[in-house]
Structures are given as structure tokens and as C-alpha cells.
Amino acid sequence: MANVTPPAPAWQIKVFPLFTLLGWVLILISFLIGLLVLSATAVGYWGGNAKAVRDAAEAGSVLLDQLQMLTVTPRWLEPLTFLGVAAFMTGIALEFSTIPAILKNRGQVMSAAFPLIVKLGGK
Amino acid sequence: MVEERPPFPFNMIEGMMPMFPLIAVMGWMIVLIALVIGATALASSQATFFSDAKAIREGAAAGSAFVQANVDAHVIEAWVPQFKFLGLGLGLMAITMALGTIAKRLRRMGQVISSHLPADLRPPMPPIPTRVRVFQLSTLMGVMILSAALIIGLVLATGVVPSYWNHSIANELDPAQPGSALLAQLGVVSSFADWLNPLRMVGMAFLFTAITLALTVIIGTLRMQAGVLVDFYQRASSRQ
Numbered sequence A: 001m002a003n004v005t006p007p008a009p010a011w012q013i014k015v016f017p018l019f020t021l022l023g024w025v026l027i028l029i030s031f032l033i034g035l036l037v038l039s040a041t042a043v044g045y046w047g048g049n050a051k052a053v054r055d056a057a058e059a060g061s062v063l064l065d066q067l068q069m070l071t072v073t074p075r076w077l078e079p080l081t082f083l084g085v086a087a088f089m090t091g092i093a094l095e096f097s098t099i100p101a102i103l104k105n106r107g108q109v110m111s112a113a114f115p116l117i118v119k120l121g122g123k
Numbered sequence B: 001m002v003e004e005r006p007p008f009p010f011n012m013i014e015g016m017m018p019m020f021p022l023i024a025v026m027g028w029m030i031v032l033i034a035l036v037i038g039a040t041a042l043a044s045s046q047a048t049f050f051s052d053a054k055a056i057r058e059g060a061a062a063g064s065a066f067v068q069a070n071v072d073a074h075v076i077e078a079w080v081p082q083f084k085f086l087g088l089g090l091g092l093m094a095i096t097m098a099l100g101t102i103a104k105r106l107r108r109m110g111q112v113i114s115s116h117l118p119a120d121l122r123p124p125m126p127p128i129p130t131r132v133r134v135f136q137l138s139t140l141m142g143v144m145i146l147s148a149a150l151i152i153g154l155v156l157a158t159g160v161v162p163s164y165w166n167h168s169i170a171n172e173l174d175p176a177q178p179g180s181a182l183l184a185q186l187g188v189v190s191s192f193a194d195w196l197n198p199l200r201m202v203g204m205a206f207l208f209t210a211i212t213l214a215l216t217v218i219i220g221t222l223r224m225q226a227g228v229l230v231d232f233y234q235r236a237s238s239r240q
Helices: A011-047 A051-055 A062-121 B010-049 B054-059 B065-115 B130-158 B160-165 B169-173 B181-239
Strands: none
Touching (some): A011 A062, A011 B181, A062 B181, B010 B065, B054 B065, B065 B130, B065 B160, B065 B181, B130 B181, B160 B181, B169 B181
8 A cells, every 4th residue: 555645734825824914914004094194185285275385385394294295105105015916926926836746746646546446436 | 516506696707717818818908008098198198298398388278289288198197097907907807717717627627536436435525615705706806996996087087187187287277276176176186096096906905815715725625635535545445
């Protein structure tokens, strides 16, 4: 009787959910910051002040702080979103990486079981 | 060996699953159309708008070529990125559907092998994993969010965006005072991308999750089938 066993558990199967979860966390954070912080600030800054007032804002004023936030935040928020996308892709790649070993095991198991299926199956 | 027909909307999704190559091509065509629009209409609008000095283009009156070019550019930028992401989403949906089709064929293959086992060593057919329904719903959710983003983009592109930009920048838009309709419109046109762009990514996240879950179904099915065969081998060998 040959030593036939199911495929060994792969470490990637334990790790990939962390990347999927990380992807969700990063994308949801960027959505919430965009919706609750950036969008609200943009409506207040652009929609609540005349151009002359915005252009005349002095250092330390609320308007200049808002402009700074509207300019600076997207510079890191968009890469953060794409880091989330990359996390999803890493998780998917890790899952795919387990398949060759499972298929190799399937070949071994099938070659051992096939003669018995033919012998006992009768179909 | 005939599987029970799944309830709505899963029957619709499963019926569409073998059409994944067509959906992938459709997604690619949408992204190609976005490229063509960007390279022709958007580029030409921007080229027209920036063809003269700042004072001339910003002082141009509504109805002039400069204002019209500016309107066209902003309208295109309001809907084409959403359209492009819908194309990408269809590509991801096609991948999910292909994985779903593979999982279905694996189940069918398991049924065929199982039917050749002796009746007393034949394991019962396991139920369809819940994750199959979850990845199908996740795919649907992702495509619905991307479609909603496109609809919002189209509403903006046919409403507030042309309405705001169809004015002389220097003579009408810049002097707008707080409380005016123009400044309220500026608030909308300057802020929608801040939440609409991340919303598209939430749609993409649902599609990536669907791919992840579809892969877990395939891996789980392969492992379970190997377990069934090993169990059969051990029980059958002990009879020899």
C-alpha cells in the first residue's frame, strides 16, 4: 500500500486573508477620508468663499489651512488606495501559488487510486 | 447527478458565467473607447483652450470657442474615468466568472469520479459551499457600484459641470460671491472627485474579494476531492 496523503496545508492559505483584509481597510480608509474630510472641506473652501477672499488668505488663516489640506492629502491618499489594491493582488497571487502543489498531489493520489477504482468500481 | 437550479439572482449569474470571454472583451473595448476619447476629444479641447494667453482664454465670453473647449474638457473628465473603471470592473468580473466556471467543472468532475466508486465506498455529494453565493454577490455588488459611479458621472456631466463652466472665467466665475448659484456649483464640481474616485475603488475591492473567494472555492474543492480519494484508497486497500 503506497503512502497516499492529502495535500499538505500551505502557509499561503493562512497569510492571504490578511492581505485581503488589509486591502479592504486601506480602501475604506481612503473612501472615508475622501467623503468625510476632503469632500466636505472642498465644498466649504470652493463653494463658500469668493475667489478674491481665497486669493487674499494670509498665512495661518483657516482658508490657507483648508487649501493646504486639499492639496497635500490627495498626494498620499491616492497611493494609499493603490496600496490597498496591491494588497488584494498579493492575496490573490498567494492563493494561486498553492495550486501547483495541490495538483501535483492530485496526480499522485489519482495514480494510486485509479487502479482500485477500475478494479472495484465495475463501471 | 443533475444539480438543482439556484434561485434568483444566482441562476442569472450562473447562466452568464460561461460568457466570460465576451465580457472580458467588452471591458477591454470600454477601456479602449476611454483612450480614444481622451486622445481625441479631451486632448483637442485642452489644446484649443490653452492655445492663447491666460487673459484671452479666461476673459472669453460664454459661447466662444475657449469657453466651449473648457466645458467639453470638464464634461469628459466628469464621466470618462468612471466609464474606464467600469471597463476594468468588467475585466475583473470576467476573471471571477472564469474561476466560477472552473469551480463548477471541478464539482462536475468530482461527481463523475464519485459515480465510478463502489456504492459502499462512495461519499455523499457535499453541498455547494456558501462562499460560491458570496463571491457571486460580491461580483454583482462591485459591478453595481461601478455602474452607479458611471451614472453619477453622467448626471454631473450633463448637469452641474457644463452649467458651471459655460461662463466667462474672468467676468462671471471669478467674481461670484458666497451664496450665489455659481459658487455653490463650484463647491460641487471641485469636490465630487474626492468621494467618487474612492467609491470606484470600493467597487473594485468587491470584485477583488470575489476573485479571492472564487479561488478559495477552487482550492477547497481540490483539497476536498484529494481527501475523498485518499479516504477511498485507504478503505479500498484494506479490503485487498
